Amino acid sequence: MEQLFDLNYARSLDREDELAPLRERFYTRPGQIYMDGNSLGLCSKDAEQAVLRTLADWKQHGIGIWTGADTNYFLYHDHIGAKLAHLIGAQPEEVTVCANTTLNIHQCCATFWQPTKERYKILVDELNFPTDRYALLSQIRLKGYDPADVLVTVPSRDGKTMEEDDIIAAMGEDVAMALLPSVLYRSSQLLDLERLSREAKNRGIIIGFDLCHSIGNVDHDFAKIDCDFAVWCNYKYLSGGPGATAGLYINRKHFAKHPGLSGWWGNRKETQFALRPDFEHTHNAGGWQTGTGSILSMAGVDGALNVYEGVDMKKVREKSLRLTRYLMELVDSELAKYGFTIGTPRDDARRGGHIALEHDDAIRINEALKAAGVVPDFRYPNVIRLAPVPLYIRFEDVYELVRILKDIMETKSYLKYANETGPVA
């Protein structure tokens, strides 16, 4: 049997890796192992160039930036939406970029949650990232309902993962809408979106997904998933930049629906500048735009998407799974004896792009990792999230990460750090 915990073995995997050249397009730093691309992806030269080009366009064209023959930023959201749609198998008009994930959840809830006396509940899971829930709670209050009555929270059996069966069992006749994550932010469990969407549809429930932890990493096929809406941020695996303008998918069957939160940027482009008193929304995802887009933070997304040009998302997903599998194998063989466990599903079909490494002393080990040049991501109380992003992380980096962890545990160097954490873990 091949020796897995071996630098030469890891390097041989990198030599055979078709996606390896993509790493050159990113600003990686010598001596640093960046395992936090699931919080903020690294800057690429492509993203940088796009932002610089937009600045140059602004300098040169001023107001002409919006509609010049070779600028036309007036339709920039459509242009980026079409590129994003390609990554998830959606149609170009079904995707746009605007605002942030939280606001896009507000938009979708305002649009799709149309409570009636019999059907008014909103289904969520216990483990989703809290902002999704906060947005729903305030929408529920805005419409004069009681959150305790409206929000149905499906519990997790083990505190780490969700069972699709439990979610489906909670899809009662009084449920109007469901909002669920694609990949859970802590455990990295990937839910079966196709199945959940089908079951919701069979029951007349509107369903939307939050793709924050999968966009740019998991090869979603929205032609099959066919949910009603989806939201996501573009700054994690996609590497669109800190606070990059977020993504929004609206299934084309809803294009005629009135956007819950409307604004002039969602008006038909032909008549937007006629500035008429009545709003006529564009019948595509762009109709859900509100005000003027943040062009500079859209440019980073535009550029970051160039990295994916000619890249098959299936290959990205395949490499991601191989990287996380390699990491888990090394944890099993080298680190289990120090008290580490893995809080991520082992099954490829249920695993997203990062690994939740658990340890009772995770806070201090996380600090020791940082001191050794690793960029990990701590989640209270005991999870170190490690994301080997397939666009720029090598098998060699995974090997090196485990070697460093092993050294930290052997030398007990983590004991010198305080057992507490800062505001942005």
Ligand SMILES: *Cc1c(COP(=O)(O)O)cnc(C)c1O
């Ligand atoms: C990262 C993340 C967000 C971020 O929301 P913003 O409004 O873009 O800050 C929301 N939901 C989930 C599930 C996330 O992982």
